[in-house]
Amino acid sequence: MTGENISSIAAALVVGGGIGGMAAAISLAERGVRVDLIDLDPDWRVYGAGITITGPTLRAYKRLGLLDAIKAAGAITSKTRLFRFDGTHILDLDEPVIEEGLPATGGIMRPTLHRIMQTRVRELPIDVRLGLTVTTLENRDDGVEVTFSDDTTGRYDLVVGADSVASTVRAIAFPHMAPAVPTGQGCWRISIRKPPGLEMGEFFLGHANPCGITACAPDMVYMWMLTAHEERETFMDEEELFVTLKAHLADFGGNAGWIRDNMTRADWINYRPLAAALQPADWFNGRIVLLGDAVHATTPHLASGAGMAVESGIVLAEELARTGDVTAALRAYQNRRFDRCRDVIETSVAVGKLQLEHGDPKVHAHMLEGALGRLNAPF
Ligand SMILES: Cc1cc2nc3c(=O)[nH]c(=O)nc-3n(C[C@H](O)[C@H](O)[C@H](O)COP(=O)(O)OP(=O)(O)OC[C@H]3O[C@@H](n4cnc5c(N)ncnc54)[C@H](O)[C@@H]3O)c2cc1C
Numbered sequence: 001m002t003g004e005n006i007s008s009i010a011a012a013l014v015v016g017g018g019i020g021g022m023a024a025a026i027s028l029a030e031r032g033v034r035v036d037l038i039d040l041d042p043d044w045r046v047y048g049a050g051i052t053i054t055g056p057t058l059r060a061y062k063r064l065g066l067l068d069a070i071k072a073a074g075a076i077t078s079k080t081r082l083f084r085f086d087g088t089h090i091l092d093l094d095e096p097v098i099e100e101g102l103p104a105t106g107g108i109m110r111p112t113l114h115r116i117m118q119t120r121v122r123e124l125p126i127d128v129r130l131g132l133t134v135t136t137l138e139n140r141d142d143g144v145e146v147t148f149s150d151d152t153t154g155r156y157d158l159v160v161g162a163d164s165v166a167s168t169v170r171a172i173a174f175p176h177m178a179p180a181v182p183t184g185q186g187c188w189r190i191s192i193r194k195p196p197g198l199e200m201g202e203f204f205l206g207h208a209n210p211c212g213i214t215a216c217a218p219d220m221v222y223m224w225m226l227t228a229h230e231e232r233e234t235f236m237d238e239e240e241l242f243v244t245l246k247a248h249l250a251d252f253g254g255n256a257g258w259i260r261d262n263m264t265r266a267d268w269i270n271y272r273p274l275a276a277a278l279q280p281a282d283w284f285n286g287r288i289v290l291l292g293d294a295v296h297a298t299t300p301h302l303a304s305g306a307g308m309a310v311e312s313g314i315v316l317a318e319e320l321a322r323t324g325d326v327t328a329a330l331r332a333y334q335n336r337r338f339d340r341c342r343d344v345i346e347t348s349v350a351v352g353k354l355q356l357e358h359g360d361p362k363v364h365a366h367m368l369e370g371a372l373g374r375l376n377a378p379f
Contacts, residue, residue: 004321005032008329012036012158013146015134015169017044019306020292021162022117023313026064028160029124031321036154037121040163042131046114048268049189050222052201052214053106053113055098056375057307062102063314069116074108075215077200085207087253092200098376105201107214107222109191133163137172139286158326159288160316162309165275167294173285180275180297185352186229187300188245191222191268195255204256205361209248211256223259224300225249228356229273241269274299274352278345281338284330291316296341301348302371308344311379312337340379347371 006028014025017039025035053061053070061067078097082090095104121128136147137159144159161169165180194215202213211225225248236244242265249260263269279295292309299305312333319332348371351364 006317006320008324008326009033009157009320011156012160013038013134013144013154013156014160014162016040016161016163016167016292016294017118017121017128017130018046018162018164018292018309019113019117020294020309020313021160022121023060023064023310024160024162024291024316025126025313026117026120026124027314027317028320029126031317033317035124035126036129036156037126038129038132038134038148040131040133044118044128044130046110047270048109048111048191049270050107050109050191050214050216050220051113051306052303053108054303054307054372054375055096055102055104056379057304057310058102058106059099060307060310060314060379062099064120064310066116066120067102069119070106070108070113071103073112073116073217074106075217076103076106077215078104080105080201080203082203082205083254085204085211085252085256087257090205096376107201107216109216109220109222112217133168134159134172137169137288139173139288142287144287157287158320161288161290161294162292162313163294165277165293165297167290169288170279170290170294173288174279174290177279177295178277180277180293182229183274183276183299183349183352184229184356185226185299186271186273188225188227188248189222189270189272190245190259190263191216191220192259192263194219194221195258195262198255202255204252204254207251208355208358210355211249211252213255213259223256226352226355236271238265238269241271244271245269276345276349278342281334282331283334283337287326289316289330289333291337296337296345298341298345299348299352301351302344302368302375304344304348304375307375308341311340315379336379340375343371343374
């Protein structure tokens with residue numbers, strides 16, 4: 001169900017063809033807008049990690065009409081198993097079903113999720129141009145003049161900046177905003193074949209470096225681990241990533257230990273320092289608007305950054321369909337999104353801080369449970 005058509009916007013430019021940009025492009029095109037979608041990456045790829053898709057994220061994908069494809073290609077579950085880091089089972093948590101017919105939670109490989117979203121983009125009147133960004137954006141009374149990095153130009157009724165945490169659109173058009181702030185933690189991820197016997201998501205607690213495993217396909221999982229970030233001059237090469245992650249897993253039992261003992265140099269491994277920012281309002285300047293990590297970048301503690309980006313894409317189109325007054329629609333979009341995104345970012349950053357300070361795991365659990373419960377409310 002997509003609701004009313006958008007009467008005020010004939011043509012929109014979406015900068016950034018990631019999760020939020022594709023959600024916005026799909027939502028706008030389904031409401032009658034002609035969309036140009038550009039991405040800096042000439043091959044429109046995404047890296048090989050898995051991603052956790054919580055109940056609210058699944059609900060947002062249902063609104064995009066992509067739930068069945070995600071269910072078919074990903075992994076869906078109704079419980080999460082908690083273990084002590086040494087593999088001792090603590091308890092199984094029932095994940096709530098937040099809407100009838102919706103799975104409770106799940107996971108999917110990012111390239112698979114991108115393929116599903118890209119397929120929907122290609123079905124709609126969306127012109128995709130790759131290897132391209134914007135170099136200038138000039139607001140006019142009723143539109144935006146755009147210069148692209150290949151020196152071509154265009155004029156649009158709306159420009160959506162969905163170009164992630166180091167957003168070029170934000171740098172050009174939002175001087176009151178600043179880069180995301182490092183939180184002091186880093187996230188390790190490995191994509192690997194499923195450990196035998198893994199039936200649901202798993203969390204390993206009680207260690208300075210918490211970790212978890214999410215099933216992403218019948219035969220694949222990804223494991224994440226959070227560690228204190230140590231500044232260094234150079235990036236780790238593949239060998240260092242492999243050896244260091246294996247060492248970080250030395251104390252772990254259960255399936256985390258199985259991954260340590262069975263990981264190979266062919267498995268995809270990544271380490272990334274974490275940063276977050278809730279950018280100050282306004283999230284729009286004239287006819288230019290931001291969404292996703294460009295304006296509400298979070299850390300992965302609630303596994304909700306992608307869900308927030310998809311919701312923002314949907315809400316933007318819904319508000320533009322609700323009124324022909326573009327400024328009123330962009331303000332309504334901002335108002336609907338601001339506190340929800342603030343909750344995710346503030347809770348995620350606070351949990352990360354507690355982890356760095358070796359705070360009480362019961363306090364972490366309470367904060368996570370509270371925020372996840374609030375996210376179940378309609379967006
Ligand atoms: C370690 C880690 C783990 C995470 N795990 C989860 C999870 O389990 N669940 C979850 O919901 N979220 C998770 N997230 C968050 C989630 O990945 C992001 O919130 C989400 O991808 C944001 O979507 P986006 O569209 O804003 O940006 P992206 O998905 O990053 O897409 C941005 C796109 O813009 C393009 N681009 C960049 N710059 C330009 C430019 N100048 N011009 C044109 N195009 C450009 C890029 O090529 C890319 O295609 C995690 C994040 C991290 C860091």
